Amino acid sequence: LSGSSGETSGFFQPKQDDYQKVYNQIAARLEEKDDYDDGSYGPVLVRLAWHASGTYDKETGTGGSNGATMRFAPEGDHGANAGLAAARDFLEPVKQANPWISYSDLWILAGVVAIQEMLGPQIPYRPGRKDKDIAACTPDGRLPDATQGNKHLRDIFYRMGFNDQEIVALSGAHALGRCHTDRSGFTGPWTFSPTVVTNEYYKLLLNEKWQWKNWKGPKQLEDKTTKTLMMLPTDMALVSDKSFKQWVEKYAKDNDLFFKDFSAVITKLFELGVPFAENATPMTLKPTTA
Ligand code: ZEM
Known part of the structure; x- marks a missing residue:
């Protein structure tokens, strides 16, 4: 089985090795597309993963990275998410090459890749997020407002x-x-x-x-x-x-x-509201910089 086999979810049971392959594809793209901002898409990928996760509300269990609802206009157009299309577009060819991975797992994986490739700490990764439809979009105002205290x-x-x-x-x-x-x-x-x-x-x-x-x-x-x-x-x-x-x-x-x-703390952020299977053990994915 290969990550690029084009199989949709259901029968294909991705293993750590399949996630490492997607990791390596994102890392290679980061390396290749160095004409963006300060020379890397890394920071905006971290911001995408954070804004996907930071809508979580512990009282209602709504929001969080499980769903990737920022794909849809109401949430994608929230002022706080301005500019994150650059990160989503950067990842689209990776999604096309690996249709078995959900957008919600892919965005968080990209955050992990970005942090590790930018010489940050190891971030344990657990897949298991499912994409939700437009009805799961969160209301505006859940992300922080930089003008406040x-x-x-x-x-x-x-x-x-x-x-x-x-x-x-x-x-x-x-x-x-x-x-x-x-x-x-x-x-x-x-x-x-x-x-x-x-x-x-x-x-x-x-x-x-x-x-x-x-x-x-x-x-x-x-x-x-x-x-x-x-x-x-x-x-x-x-x-x-x-x-x-x-x-x-x-x-x-x-x-x-x-x-x-x-x-x-970023592992906690990335996993807010995600209903992992009992046996979902965190993976240590290898940086390409090591
Ligand atoms: Zn940010 N952040 N953030 N942030 N953030 C920006 C950029 C980035 C706040 C905020 O208003 C802003 C966290 C927390 C908070 C990143 C990661 C994380 C920008 C600039 C603003 C205004 C956006 C722009 O113009 O492109 C506020 C108020 C926060 C409350 C504490 C947390 C938590 C983060 C991750 C763990 C990153 C990586 C960027 C840089 C994005 C880029 O495109 O370079």
Whole structure:
């Protein structure tokens, strides 16, 4: 059996090796298509996996990565999802070559690939998500609004079932990628190495002096030294709030601790609301960089 056999689900029972093949295809595409943004689709793939997952509501069990409902207009058109068509389109040829994998498993697998290929920690992967139809689209407003502060962050992330430490660990993803004026309205990257997973986000939050950027766009901060880096109001909430800040300090000091906690919390994020089979054991998929 091969991942490219074109069989649809039902009889084809994919094994770890089949997922590793899809992993390798995504990794090869990342390597090949290096003319995007800062040289990689990696960051926007991480954002796709996060926005697919971050709609989860623990009270109703709705939303989350099981369903890939962002394929449909109501959810795909939510303001928070602006620009994520780039990530979905990047993955479409991989879906065509491996029709047995659901979009919902593929998007999360792509998040895992992106993190590992950008030299981040190992992320255990469990497949088992099924695509849902348009009726399962989540209402607008479940993802965080960058113009707000600590209360909003807690409202949004507690709804998914996270605590303060986990909110700070997840936010380290902003070591990656950048803001685009034609997507969120904000502009610029958070770090000098936006295609490598590091704890730089925390170090910069603590050690740089941040000032309001003087421009016509939405309120954001810039570093005093180079004026090339940015922070969102929600990023600054992590250092103005004592309970958050203690974790920013820990992660700034200890990259190993950040990697360990980031791996655990992103795995939790990616699995919110997914009804895995009892025997679904997490897979360790091999980075191509090793
Ligand atoms: Zn983000 N994020 N995010 N984020 N994010 C952006 C970009 C990226 C917030 C937010 O408003 C924004 C998490 C949490 C939060 C990534 C991953 C994760 C952008 C810029 C905004 C405005 C979008 C644009 O213009 O293209 C807010 C308010 C958050 C609350 C804490 C979590 C959690 C993430 C993953 C675990 C990534 C990788 C990007 C970069 C995307 C890119 O295209 O470069």
